[in-house]
Amino acid sequence: MTGSLTLGVLGGMGPAATLDFLQKLQAYTPAEQDQDHIRVLVDINPKVPDRNAPGSLAGPLLAEMAGALRGAGAEVLAIACNTAHAYAGMIQRASGLPLVDMIETAARAAARGGAMRAGVLGTRGAVKLYREYLAAQAMGLVTLPSERQEAFMQALYRIKAGDTGPEVRREMAGLAKELVAQGAEVVIAGCTEVPLVMGADDLRVEFVEPSELLAKRCVAVCLGMEAVPALPV
Structure with missing residues (x-):
């Protein structure tokens, strides 16, 4: 399957949950051979500060991770953590990439x-x-x-x-x-x-x-079955 978008995943929050998301992403991709799967770039970074701690500095690091994923070739982003979506706007502004919002x-x-x-x-x-x-x-x-x-x-x-x-x-x-x-x-x-x-x-x-719904939607977006989400204004 050619022409699919490359997905960048901000993960590691925590690592086991990210691996679970990636497994779902693979399972929901309609593929008959390796080349039919979407390309996925993943930053499993368990060093992201606790998103639940008062005054957490997670946002700047997540934004930096997103920028690095773009530099590596990501064209659309997903965050394998619910709480980290508090920084969704910062992440999209820093990377210039659209986010499939969980x-x-x-x-x-x-x-x-x-x-x-x-x-x-x-x-x-x-x-x-x-x-x-x-x-x-x-x-x-x-x-x-x-x-x-x-x-x-x-x-x-x-x-x-x-x-x-x-x-x-x-x-x-x-x-x-x-x-x-x-x-x-x-x-x-x-x-x-x-x-x-x-x-x-x-x-x-x-x-x-x-996480299951996010995996399904990421597949749909990357394979062109759903429109790419718009960037925030």
């Missing part, structure tokens, strides 16, 4: 089935982003109470440390069910680590997996 993609998917309230399993930064994007889809947001949000963060860092065992799986599924009990009609995996420990079978409502 938050936007997931919010649209959540609204597609007619749900009016979405629960988000994500960091506070990711939840803030989803609040804005879901509002644009005329949807309300369901969040965990403060103490349960802290429990989510503890589970998240356990996953980042490599723990994907039964206990953390039960904890994550339980948190998702709490969102449903509060009225969520759909649950969004608002951190790319969440799908590493749970899936659609864990819930009785729709489970939206942004």
